[in-house]
Amino acid sequence: MVKKKVSPIKSYKLKNGDLRYEFPAYLGVDPLTGKQKRTLKRGFKTRKEAELALARIKLDVANGTYQQERAETYQEIYDLWVKQYEKTVEESTFVKTTGLFKNHILPAMGAYKIEKIHVDVCQKHVDEWAAKLKKFRMVKAYAAKVLDFAIKRGYIQTNPFAHVDLPATASKKALVNDDDEAENFYTREQLIKFLSCLEQESNYKAYALFRLLAFSGMRKGEALALTWNDLNFTTNELRINKALSRGKDNQLYVKSTKTGVARTIKMDDKTMAVLKEWKKKQKQDYLVLGFNTLQPKQLVFSNEHNEYMQPTKTRKWILHVQDKYKLSTITTHGLRHTHCSLLFEAGASLKEVQDRLGHSDVQTTMNIYAHVTKKAKEEAILKFANYIEM
Known part of the structure; x- marks a missing residue:
């Protein structure tokens, strides 16, 4: 009797009750370490979609043409950056910084494709932050740090935040606030x-x-x-x-x-x-x-x-x-x-x-x-x- 092969594809539920599919995949041997590389792919809406993705990966690995996916979005670059950033600052600073990203930067920019972000997009969000935040310059500076990290990792060539103009009205407002603080x-x-x-x-x-x-x-x-x-x-x-x-x-x-x-x-x-x-x-x-x-x-x-x-x-x-x-x-x-x-x-x-x-x-x-x-x-x-x- 032929033993039935167990599918690696499993289902799971999102918080809203929707069903999604995931599977573990073998990606070959890492030439740098000589160790096997494995990953977990998830988020597929149908089992068929997951089966096709798994078949493609197996074929690419067998042909030696599989390339590990690179971070594509601002959120994904941020996830890489924040791990390094945490090692360089005090815990309290880390908590404040991640709060800025969670409340202001990621909701605005998280979903953007990293190579598609240009100066007009950055200017738009700086203007929005300036209209509602006293410390918008700090928010802009942290948002730019993630793109600086992307440059170091070879994802983009230049940082569009470097060419953003600080809103004149916001600058005046900041001066008034500085006087108030004084x-x-x-x-x-x-x-x-x-x-x-x-x-x-x-x-x-x-x-x-x-x-x-x-x-x-x-x-x-x-x-x-x-x-x-x-x-x-x-x-x-x-x-x-x-x-x-x-x-x-x-x-x-x-x-x-x-x-x-x-x-x-x-x-x-x-x-x-x-x-x-x-x-x-x-x-x-x-x-x-x-x-x-x-x-x-x-x-x-x-x-x-x-x-x-x-x-x-x-x-x-x-x-x-x-x-x-x-x-x-x-x-x-x-x-x-x-x-x-x-x-x-x-x-x-x-x-x-x-x-x-x-x-x-x-x-x-x-x-x-x-x-x-x-x-x-x-x-x-x-x-x-x-x-x-x-």
Whole structure:
């Protein structure tokens, strides 16, 4: 009796219930490794279609004419690029980048044949991103990276994104937004009022955290990753060598600082006294919750489970105080801008401010300096007008 041959073609269902067919296929021997090459072909709408495709592959392999399919679409090139990209960046950066692709770039360009993408197509999408996204330049830059990767792999010769014009209206809009961002800080008087109001509240942890941010210029993630052994109460020094960030699956984890460089900064007596007082309160408060906070790697600011605080918590705290006492609204990050601005007003040099805040690019420091200079000029003309009294 002749044994019936089992077909390698199998059926499977899509999420919407539609039926599709797939099959494994032998592709011959890889001349580079000497090992057998196999692949899985799927997505066929009928069994007949799958049978024909399998027969073609078998014939091409037997004749030595089979060529492995190359990536054809932007999505397929992206899938190759993103595997390499993940090895070169921090987990938090990878998560943010893949989010940009998922939400903006792939829905727009994913289905395009890679060799058919031209400058007009790229211009169209840049215009669309510019109309709705504040950081459209970043989106455009990442979209272009995939095509740069395609050039390296020999799929295309030039990158059409290199010839795109940035929309003039979007540029103006960006300038307005930059000005808005520049206002995200307190003056000396506003900061004193803010901290005074905060001190009256029952949340001493929030007061200690915001006081630290305002008087150190630390990034919020750096403050939330601090452990008590990073503080030296004898020398009034603070060691900043890590930061809390959000990685895959929305999980919090500790990474290096934004620039990857650790720094040690001097602190004032009052802020260190506030932190010392918080250390005592933390010990008492957390003992009630069943935690010993005298461990060497105890977090300075932790949640009720003595684990990493959710970074979003500070927004609730700062808005509560601003609303309650009718204060000007700034973000938690605005306290970093505040520190930078007041350092310049106090006479600190560009290099001193750059080192203290951990800016890798002096241009970032200079942008804030330019705003402080503008404020000083405005104050100068007011003093002049008051002096003349006309």
